[in-house]
Structure formats: C-alpha cells, structure tokens
Amino acid sequence: MKPYALGMDIGGTNTVFGVVDRDGKVICSDSIKTRNYPVLEDYINTLAEKINVLIQQVGGKDVVNGLGVGAPNGNYYRGSIELAPNLPWKGIVIPLADMLNERLGIPVTVTNDANAAALGEMTYGVAKGMKHFIMITLGTGVGSGIIIDGKLLYGYDGFAGELGHVIVDPNGRDCGCGRKGCLETYCSATGIARTAREILANTDTPSLLRDVDPEKLESKDIYDAAVKGDKVAIDIFNYTGEILGKALANNVVFSNPEAVVLFGGLAKAGDLITKPTYEAMEATMLNIFKGKTKLLLSTLKDADAAVLGASALAW
C-alpha cells in the first residue's frame, strides 16, 4: 500500500497541488497562477515539472498512489475539463488526465471541484464514515458533490450533482448559465452580495453596510456587519438561509441523505447561515424526513481542503 497520494485543485486564479498521506496530512505543496498561462501546453508542462519536484521530494513515484484533480467542469468518466467558463482555455475539452499521465507516469483522475470536496469530507472530514450525504460548496458559485452508498454520484454522463443550478424561482435572478433563478444566484458569495445591494437600494434602514461602496461589497463585509449585530446584515443571512434551506428540503426527497455538509466562504459564517438554513429546511421538509437530516459545517481546513479533496480521488 503506497503511503502518499497527490491532490490538485484547479481554480480560475490559482492551481494548488500537494502530496497527502493516509491521515489527511499535507506533506508538501506548491501552486501556480492559472491566469499566467494563456497557452494550455505551457500550463501543463509547468504543472508537470512542479509536481515532479514534489514527487521526488517524498521518495519518487513508487510511493505515490496517483493524482486526483478537482476542476470546474471536470468530468470523471472522460478525465477531461469541458467548456469551463472561468478558466483561460475557453470553449474546449481538455483531456487533462491523459496530458498529465503522459508527463508524470502515474494514474490521473479528474472530477469537478465540488465532487472533490465531498470526497475530501468523506475521507478526512466531518462526513467520515457516512454513506449518504450531500456536500454543498458555497463559493463564488454554488456547487455540490453527492455521496450515495459511500461513492460519488457521477450519473450517466459524469455531470451529476449540479445543485447550484436547481431553479428556485423561475422568474428570479439572471444566472451565468443563461437561465433564471438558479440557487447560486442567491446562495453563493456573489449571490449574497447581490442580495445586500438590492436590500440597501430598496430600503432606508440604517446599516453598517452603507459605509461600503455597493460595487465593492463582498460577503465578508456582510459577515463582519452581522457579527456586530447589524440588523440588515443579519436579515441578509436569514434571507439567504431561507432560500438555501427550502432548496435543500426539496433535494432531500431525492436521495434521503444522512446529512448536508456546507463548505466554502459562506459556510464560514457558521450559525449566521446554518441557523436560518436548518430552520427553513425543517419547516418545509416532507414529514418522513423531518428531524432526520443533519446540517453540518465542513471541518476541513480551508488552506488544505482543495488539495485534500482531490487527493481523496487517488486512493
């Protein structure tokens, strides 16, 4: 049994990768700026070079199980990244697993970033030992990774678990996907900032948030204000949690999970987001599921989570 696995998280800004041991400890890691590589080949070559350095550092590829990659629009079945809107190489299908396997000589597995987070949570985090749970990543967008019988749900074509694009209001906000009212237009970091701008523009209630330039207002500002007791900020979290909780209740009827785990920037708000979410989820839950579905916060450390999650794919 080889002692190490490699994990890599490809984001629009950074690509982070590292070596992880079986206890979920990140042994060594490195990163490059995704945006600095407009030419795909340059990106892949630099990555391979730097990953090889890490592999040598821990004792060569004989002690490394493989490389797991989490990436936006990552497809497990095809080992590819497909038409990811937030990466520099647009409109193409990137055969990432093949390209990296060729250069590294170890098995490479690809999935989307939220799926990687779910695997990480199941392998090292709060969902350790759970067979049925849903991971919701509340970041720039809303992603999800669904665990069924202890395995990631990929579906027929490899794209299962796009819960950020459940439509919660058919006449709602415009979404980047071209439709209206998707969950992520309300419950992502950008969605909650959008809510704040709307509420500030449509009301006169005094709020600490009025000191922030509306164009620059971020979820962190709302959190800071809420922690100081700002009513408007707290209302914004309540509004966001209510939408999230109702959407979760509607999805619990699909897979009957033991828990829903929240992860990502917005999840760091803790009770501010979990309390209204859980209340709305329970209030709208079908009776046979009431009181049976936990709402948990991820216990993965932020800095390591992406790499950990992806590495879990390689075990």
Added chain:
Amino acid sequence: MKPYALGMDIGGTNTVFGVVDRDGKVICSDSIKTRNYPVLEDYINTLAEKINVLIQQVGGKDVVNGLGVGAPNGNYYRGSIELAPNLPWKGIVIPLADMLNERLGIPVTVTNDANAAALGEMTYGVAKGMKHFIMITLGTGVGSGIIIDGKLLYGYDGFAGELGHVIVDPNGRDCGCGRKGCLETYCSATGIARTAREILANTDTPSLLRDVDPEKLESKDIYDAAVKGDKVAIDIFNYTGEILGKALANNVVFSNPEAVVLFGGLAKAGDLITKPTYEAMEATMLNIFKGKTKLLLSTLKDADAAVLGASALAW
C-alpha cells in the same frame, strides 16, 4: 439458479401477487381485496395461504427465489410498511417481511411501489440495460424510483426518491402530505382532474368536459376529450406537462440520468403528456444536459407491471 420469483403489489384497493419467470412472463397470479381485511393478521394469513397455493402450482418453494413486495411507504432496509395513509391498518409500522417469511419460508423483500416499478422497468422493460434512470409513476399520486449505477437508490433511511413531493410552487395547491404545491398535486391523475375543474370553473370556453359532472371528472375523461381534439382538454395536458417537465429538469441536475421513464395511468395518454413534458424539460434544462436526457414511456403491460416490478426485487 431457481427459475421463478414471486412478486406482490399491495394497493389500497387490491393486493395482486404472482409467479414470474426469468423472461418476465407471469406464470400464474391471484389477488385479494385489501380493504376486506381490517384486521392485519387476517390479511397476512389469507395472503400466505393463497401465495402458498401458487408456490405449489409451480413446483414448491425450492424452485422459487423469493418474494418481492411493492407497497406504499414500503421500507427496504426494515422490510416494513410504515404509516401508509391509504392502507386499512393506519398509524403503524408493519413488519411485513418478517410476517410473510415466517409463514412462507422464503426470503421476502419489501420496497415502495414506485421503486418496484423502476426495478421492473430495468429488468423487463424499456430501461433494460440502463444504469441511470428515473422512473416516475403518474397514478393517484406521483411516485418515483431512482436507479443509480444499476441499483435502486434507497438513501440513508430507505425513503429516497419521493419526487412526487418536490415542491414546485410554495404557494400552490394543498397536498395530502400537509404541505403546499407538491408535484403530485398537479401531475397525478387526481391533480390533472383538479386542474380541469379549476379551468372549467374559471373560463367559459366550450368543452366536451362540461358534459361531465365536475365532481366525477377523471383523468380518463380529459384524455377522451383531448383525443377528440377538445382544446380545453389539450390545454390541460399542456399545463400538466409543463409543470412536470420543469420539475424533471430540476431533478436531472441531481443524478444526470440517461432517461426519465413515465409509468401509470397518465402515461397512457402518450404524446398528449410526453410532448409538453419533453418540451418544457428541454427548454428549462441546464445547458450541459440539453438534448442528453431521454423521456420514455414504460413498456410494461399494465396488468402485469405491478407484479413484475415487485418480482424483480427477488432475483
């Protein structure tokens, strides 16, 4: 390899059971009236007696693989029927598998009726060979059975796949589950009749449906009128299909199935229901799933479907 399996479908009105061979042929079958047995013990004893007659008829229990049961609120993990509102024995958990196993001496497996239908479709019907699909049963209520990786999705507590209780309109119609706007209040046989009554009451448009006593109006009447070209009846199907299609698009993002299979009374309307459903599903589908998810009609014969589906559980 034993050549036969037993299947049984428990409904509020009838309980049907039969012996099925590996090709999905019903060899022999029988039924009793569920409602005639207000005392559970009498019901179970009569069932066991009549099932034993069938077992003897095909050569004894050595050639029978087991008994699969589809029942409302059937729980696979516990082999029980739990708090089923439409059965004569209310408010209790019935340890059905144990009770029947004791009397028959063969393995007994229980699941809910829509799950049984999904298994039947995968084993003998249009979904033969599919690894990922969703079965939607459009009957008195709306049920669903979800197949993931070639297996029924039961979830943490055994109640996964309650898509009839996805809330499609939070301010919508009262549902028997105590909440508002569940899919089944619109897309079941009773839901479509409710739509008809509403439209007839709120408009003056001439329609063949005005010849039917509104209180007695059934989905079959709407079908008959639509087939004759009645505009109101066709509009009712379009309205129903639109709601169903949008709900399906919202659930496809969860499990990314190869197909959705429609089954039950309303599915018999064929194009009248599938055309508006598919159009709405495609129109509201997230781009990565567009054009990839089939909408199919069950190919199981109605008289045999319930028994076939349940028997599939016993293989």
